[in-house]
Amino acid sequence: MPRERLSVVVTRRLPEVVEKRLCELFDTELREDDRPMSNDELIAAMCRADVLVSTITEHIDAAMLAHAGERVKLIANYGAGVDNIDVATARQRGILVTNTPGVTTDDTADMAMALILAVTRRIPEGLAVMQNGKWSGWAPTAYLGGRVGGRRLGILGMGRIGQAVARRARAFGMGVHYHNRRRLRPEVEQELGATWWESLDQMVSRMDVMSINCPHTPSTYHLMNARRLKLMKPSAVLVNTSRGEVVDENALTRMLRAGEIAGAGLDVYEHGAEINPRLRHLDNVVLLPQMGSATVEGRIEMGEKVIVNIKTFDDGHRPPDLIVPSML
Known part of the structure; x- marks a missing residue:
């Protein structure tokens, strides 16, 4: 029997080509609008997904992770910075965190x-x-x-x-x-x-x-x-x-x-x-309204890195852009 596809929840709208590829590879839930998720929505997303694709607009702290349940195993951050995520607490709970360095x-x-x-x-x-x-x-x-x-x-x-x-x-x-x-x-x-x-x-x-x-x-x-x-x-x-x-x-x-x-x-x-x-x-x-990394090429490359990190994780290997607390 074919293996069950990984469940992925994306918190914000991403470039269309990135969203299309995510849907081809995984059981992906996309955002219908582009407003940031509330804390309750984020917790609910982590409770029903294997992977959360977050962005800098989501602040995932220890309290939120404590209510996230046991299902989520990877937070694939769409961005180079991870100061929006309590990486140490995530690792303590067995959740890996990746980012997209070097792209922008x-x-x-x-x-x-x-x-x-x-x-x-x-x-x-x-x-x-x-x-x-x-x-x-x-x-x-x-x-x-x-x-x-x-x-x-x-x-x-x-x-x-x-x-x-x-x-x-x-x-x-x-x-x-x-x-x-x-x-x-x-x-x-x-x-x-x-x-x-x-x-x-x-x-x-x-x-x-x-x-x-x-x-x-x-x-x-x-x-x-x-x-x-x-x-x-x-x-x-x-x-x-x-x-x-x-x-x-x-x-x-x-x-x-x-x-x-x-x-x-x-x-x-x-x-x-x-x-x-x-x-x-x-x-x-x-x-300026946080335009530093706002190029079509950069946003697509960020999405490609997110996909590589999730696919590598899904294959049972260490994601190439894994963040560990000692790096911070």
Whole structure:
């Protein structure tokens, strides 16, 4: 007799080609709409599925896992970050957790550079004037931004994405500096033209642009806190395309309003979609709706990784992107 197909529940709408392949391979339950599942819906999904395909909008904590029942054996996260899942508790309950690393490295690095350019060259201000029909013609002193070439870029977190940002910044003529939990190998530093700073405080105080590219962990929560933000030069710019929790959003907002920091480009926020309303009205801030990894190619590749992880698990082998607590 043929083996019973694995039961898979998908929490959000995914690209059509990904959903079609999931349905071909597994007994897949797709989402009819694209709203996030409630906690009760998530618990119910885990109780009836062998595999839950989650996204960053689902926060699966210890309390939720305690009510998940015994059936679910794999949470295949559609995304590189897994800070939305209590991985340690999941493993204690015999539930494996996988992610989709490396897929959106270039997409996110492109967005970091786009934000650096948008803030330093005042692109949103120019766009707003054109859309409002208020442009009256060229003027020598209108919308003066600054060159990125020659500026010092400080990268906080020199993993895959941080290194991709460094390569792009170097092509724009920026000086590349970084702070990381571990120093890169000399040959990698040389290839990137990057200078390592053991002291984050010292690096922050000397940079023209700060790019946040580290994951959210207990040790990186508010790593850019009020004290550290005050070390930044008044002419400096901060860009965040990694996790909003790394930056104290209220402190950043106060400093931007007071002119103590020149500008910011944000694609992620400390409280998810609940953005500090004072940020929305600042001319020196560029806000994006978590678009860093939003490319058709990237989203499909993420789905392909999810499918490989589930198929490998279904075949009785270790999923290639298995997360273990010691990795976090």
